[in-house]
Amino acid sequence: MSDQELSAELFEEESRMSCAESELKTCFIDELQLISGVTLRNVKIAFQTWGSFTGNNAILVCHAISGDSNAAAWWQKIIGSGKAIDTDRFYVVCSNAIGGCSGSTGPSSLNDEGVQYGSSFPSITVEDMVVAQIHLSDFLGINQWLMVCGGSMGGMQAIEWARGYSARVRHCWVTASASAHTAMQIGFNEVARQAILRDENFRGGDYYDFKAPKGGLAVGRMLGHLSYLSESAFESKFARNLQIENGVPDAGPIFLQNKQFQIESYLNYQGENFTARFDANSFLVVSTAIDRYSCDSLEGSRSKFLFTSFTSDWLYPSHLSQKLHEMALSAGCESEWIDIDLPYGHDAFLLDTEFQGKALRKLLSP
């Protein structure tokens, strides 16, 4: 991929592609029993599907922290007609995680009294996200998935499927993920959470009738983007280039207050953009879920595993995928771990077609 293409990727990450339209559908669960003991009532699971179900060709795709059910859009490098997850051959399903804000029940949803949950929304775990997907699987009549897969937070859900429900998971592909967050990963999430919690508009989470804590959410998202790229990706894209306003390069002296580096402009754009489509409470709930998740063993699992990682991903470094691979081998499972040498940082799992695609075709070949 050229720098030009990478640039386009980075800036268009948020845009919704029209190439693979899929209607947003909803599955209802009367009562969802959470690990915490709390029962969540009248739960909605928003999901999308691509392709046709033929009995043993269903693939469940799990999204990352800022993702949604429109997998063919955010994972267009992997999912689509003729692609590694070929929608001409496979029946592809992706649901919005509970706790989120893209159709599934989350803090901004209405509770039994018809009021938005806000601070009364319960803690959610990765295990709970998967239990919700179990309900969805039953609703769709899918007893066994050909594959459950995902990157980053999506990878944790895929691990939890293979750990807890391996009879329903033939293949499990986990990319750029971890069995449990390290202190540094928790630290990055915590600073993003604090940006929200310390925003004066947060009001303990009950801000829906007032101004939303958009400043804090934007800062949290900017921090996320810092952690998704690598030093070399930042450098090849932005270096110390100055922002060009209105098509005219500003040739004035760099010490003037109003000068901006392109990297500054990029981060602010990403932060602003995110606040238009994401709810701060959902970020708190979902980021806490992944920080607290820990898979200590895959003992008893019968799934076949593929782990992929990226040499430049310092947020989910390769040794975390290696650890998962060793966990799978110790459990007597078939497993492959491929460490992919690409310079794009954590975002590589969204950008790479070639290496993940090759490993995936091998995994899914009969």
Add this chain to the structure above:
Amino acid sequence: MSDQELSAELFEEESRMSCAESELKTCFIDELQLISGVTLRNVKIAFQTWGSFTGNNAILVCHAISGDSNAAAWWQKIIGSGKAIDTDRFYVVCSNAIGGCSGSTGPSSLNDEGVQYGSSFPSITVEDMVVAQIHLSDFLGINQWLMVCGGSMGGMQAIEWARGYSARVRHCWVTASASAHTAMQIGFNEVARQAILRDENFRGGDYYDFKAPKGGLAVGRMLGHLSYLSESAFESKFARNLQIENGVPDAGPIFLQNKQFQIESYLNYQGENFTARFDANSFLVVSTAIDRYSCDSLEGSRSKFLFTSFTSDWLYPSHLSQKLHEMALSAGCESEWIDIDLPYGHDAFLLDTEFQGKALRKLLSP
């Protein structure tokens, strides 16, 4: 250094040591001409000294972004009686950078009308910080420093001394620093700045008569601490340990809202602590100065250089020190670059006595 000692270091970073007391003195400058063209009037330079001046034994120590003139406290691993910068032999001087908030003129200082500058404080550059130190040198009657040194932002000041005023700098030691910030370094500072700028209490910088933007400043500082450690330092110190409240380990389930990982508690402590001693406007001014600094050549310099870097420092990675070393060699200067293999991340320059000390003794040996 054992984990226990590292732990003590990390938590005591902010504490002021009593081992090397030194009175805070002030040097006044009637008019300081800034690079921007603005003239700053009635400028105060706060500084401290250790040891006795004997004519050719003066060492100027430049502090990092959150530092101050009390160098014997924050750099106790390097400065003191019998240490690498031996206060029994050398006359050690450290001044608070202009734009700061520890005694030197900055945004919280009174302007000519007796009102705190706030948003009217001008942009400052690293070059301006050094010009202020030139005034201080003249005030102290020091024509030539035996050494000018510093880490991180302090290293940039040392570079600027050796670039612009090398006749006054015999030796220049730059540790964990860079000739110019990369896009990623600028990105980290920009997110911290945005945390402040998007705080409702910021009021465009004119908050001194109101609530300070402490939430934003705390988040910015937490982000700083994330970038100062390495993944392995975080892991050996915090791993996934839970916070123990009131001496009693909380054995409750991890999904409860009030549970905290130690890394979360550590970052919040650091953030809170910082707001008690640092001004948000100073952070904006000084972080912008270092982002905009760029030394493109050391041509014409006659100083002798030592560059040190740390293999685990991903904020100021080793290749940036290597680049400085190559710049010095191209300029025909004597130069040494030592890449030190320690696991502490960027903070290593504050924590290491052994390797920096050895290199420094060699540099300063007659």
